[in-house]
Amino acid sequence: MRAAAAAGREVFGYNRSVEGAQAAAADGFDATENIEKALKRAAKTGALIVLAVPVPALPIVLGRVRDIAPDCPLTDVTSVKGAVLDRVKSFGLLNRFVGGHPMAGTAQSGWSAGDAKLFVGAAWVLSVDNHVDPAIWATVMDLALDCGAIVVPAKSDEHDAAAAAISHLPHLLAEALAATAAGVPLAFAVAAGSFRDGTRVAATAPDLVRAMCEANAEQLLPALDKSIDLLRRARKSLAIDGSVADLVEEGHAARTRYSGFRRSQIVTIVIGSDGWREELAAAGRAGGVIKSALPVLGNPG
């Protein structure tokens, strides 16, 4: 709400918590704890609905959207895209939906944790799944750009595989590192930078870590298998040959590639043109991002 309002947009919101809605209202925002009122107004004005609730709360909210505002364009900001897609589909809202995931946030939650600048410079993933409608995609892209984000186009399953590798797996490795060291008497007494950094995300509330990892089990399992396999091979090679060369060289080469990874700006793709979804997904994979609105087929430039 803050970021969209700061961009000059008309914005109104619903929160099931009376305190949440009142806190936003106290800051001058148009917020209500009455979902029916909010959705009727959305239906009347054709507003873009942004779902910002955890996956388990989606069915209740989606049921109301289907009943009251089924024709509104619809997006979300949840960190696991496949699970959201399934639920949206089961409520018959797929044709109005474009999934989103702004890679921004803090460890805090609630109204007071927000910030109009939260999305500035952040990657905001937008799904380019086969079903997505060009006009709705452009509508959500405009919101993300208005909030100061850069848009990364991606298929939902590719997003989830990437999130498993770069977010969910690091959490599990950090938990394993902390738990292993805890069993070694002198470990905490001599711990320094590499341990502090390597376990930082293990300080995250267990419920949050479980929610993301468990909702993305399908994509997390192969990433976990790959890591376990790499570690087991290194273990074997260390025990037999006294060497960890293979893992260390592969890991270092990968980290070097990551350090050198450069984003490029996507400028030539026309939303709605033949194969636009595949083109955007390929560009996103290669590091392409949208920094200024792409044209939409049939719309005046």
Added chain:
Amino acid sequence: MRAAAAAGREVFGYNRSVEGAQAAAADGFDATENIEKALKRAAKTGALIVLAVPVPALPIVLGRVRDIAPDCPLTDVTSVKGAVLDRVKSFGLLNRFVGGHPMAGTAQSGWSAGDAKLFVGAAWVLSVDNHVDPAIWATVMDLALDCGAIVVPAKSDEHDAAAAAISHLPHLLAEALAATAAGVPLAFAVAAGSFRDGTRVAATAPDLVRAMCEANAEQLLPALDKSIDLLRRARKSLAIDGSVADLVEEGHAARTRYSGFRRSQIVTIVIGSDGWREELAAAGRAGGVIKSALPVLGNPG
């Protein structure tokens, strides 16, 4: 050399590299590339010899110490204590030796990478193995304190087990994380803080990572086994029950204990008194550190 000289100590050094010795001399330090000359002077003055060479270079240097200055007190600053102890023993120098490991350094090496303040506030582990002589232990403790470090007393094998858990294992986990993500098309494009932190140490030169991990294989293997076991259990539980609760809760509890871990100052132990080595090892395990010189039995306070 810089830190000891800054503390007002007489210090002289040897480096096999002519450039290294000349660079130190150019900065006003008493340095030579003639090991015989340096060791003869040490033997004559009863100087404390500080070995600061990698494990593979130890045999050559220890051979010269044995031949020229076998009665000098001897310490080292190498990161794996068991391997050093074995070599010192094989050269018959054990009774003059107290192993040390200052937990400080940079990714750079050579004379120009040094800094008189490098050890200020750093933990400097000193071994309290069964063989150590009280007077030599106190001599090395004084050096560490003069350099501004805090002294953590520890058995060599416990030091190595702790180093495996808090330094060597995090390197291998970071390598596995980087290597796993490298195989996922969109991963680098959406990577953020948890991935950057989790792979930071994978940017370390492979030779350095291999040298520490491989020299500490005996202690690293059980730590690696523990981590692999935790990850395999989590994998199984995620696949069967859709839950990673056990790992996440254990890891979070461990990280919370680490965050709350507080150092305390060791003040009541007298070096050389009955059971002093065991007392210091137990105090070190509990987070105790020496910040000001402990008394030595029989010495005037």
